[in-house]
Amino acid sequence: MAMSTPIKERRTSADDVFDYLHEEIATMRLRPGDKISEADLAARFGISRQPVRDAFSRLATHDLLLIRPQRATEVKRFSKREIEKSRFVRTAIEREVLRRASEKCDAQGAARLDDSLKAQEQAIQKDDVELFGSLDYEFHKILCGIAGADYAFDVILTEKAKVDRLCILGLSKENNMPGLVEDHRNIAEAVKAHQPIKAIEHGMFHLSRLDETIERIAITNANYFDAPVP
Known part of the structure; x- marks a missing residue:
């Protein structure tokens, strides 16, 4: 019986435009x-406008672009309501992940946390x-693996992506990386010691760090946020 050879997924021009814009937006x-000009991007990549439109549509689905008929497409501004919703969902997931990880962490899991x-x-x-x-993404993915809940990372990934631009802005402007690593270390030590209450406590403090960053950026860069609904 002949064995079939897997065919690699074929990349398209729309994929290239999507990846380029996603990186530009995610890194601020x-x-x-x-x-963002559809015509300029088509010229930059040497392609027709249709693949650019397809990439725009995908980015809009990811809540990164705002497409308005007969008006310029623009990078989506932040919504405080959507941020609050995202944080609520992620907090609930992270609590359960940390509880399970603290119960199940073995020597292999501990080594992965230390390497991270x-x-x-x-x-x-x-x-x-x-x-x-x-690496921040990878750390939370490792915790989900230790918890035996790899699927939970899919939810975390989706919700984290909604605030990542703020995270990047906060890291680059405020040098928050040392504090975040300290949070990760505290979480890891509690998980390795099978202390779920402490792990959750450190995890919730870690998530709360972004609150001050959001408020500060909302003041210093108010134009990055949607106008309040009257």
């Missing part, structure tokens, strides 16, 4: 409210904000 090189913390320290030494952001 494109800021909330910035206008070392990598985060190295990112701080290099002052590499983007690398640290990736």
Whole structure:
């Protein structure tokens, strides 16, 4: 019986435009409210406008672009209501993940947490904000794995992505990385010691760090946020 060979998924021009814009928006090189030209991007990539429209549509689905008929497409501004909703969902998920991780953590899980913390320290030494952001994701993914709830990371990933631009802005402007690593270390130590109450306590403090950043950015860069609904 002949064995079939997996066919690699074919990339399209729309994929290239999507990846480029997603990176530009996620890293805050494109800021909330910035206008994006369909024609300019088509010329930049040497393609027709249709793939650009497709990429725009996908980014709008990810809540990163605002597409308005007959008006310029722009990078989506932050919504305080959506941020609050996202934080509520993530808090509930993280509590259960930390509880389960604290019960199930074994030597292998502890080693993975230690390796993650070392990598985060190295990112701080290099002052590499983007690398640290990736390692932050990885740390929470490891916790979900230890908890035996890999699927929980899918939810965390979705909710975290909604505030990541604020995280990047906060990290780059306020040098918050050392404090975040300290939070991660406290969480890891509690998980390794099978102390769910302490792990959850440290985890909730970790999530609350962004609150002050959000309020500060809302004051210093009010134009990054949607206008309040009257």
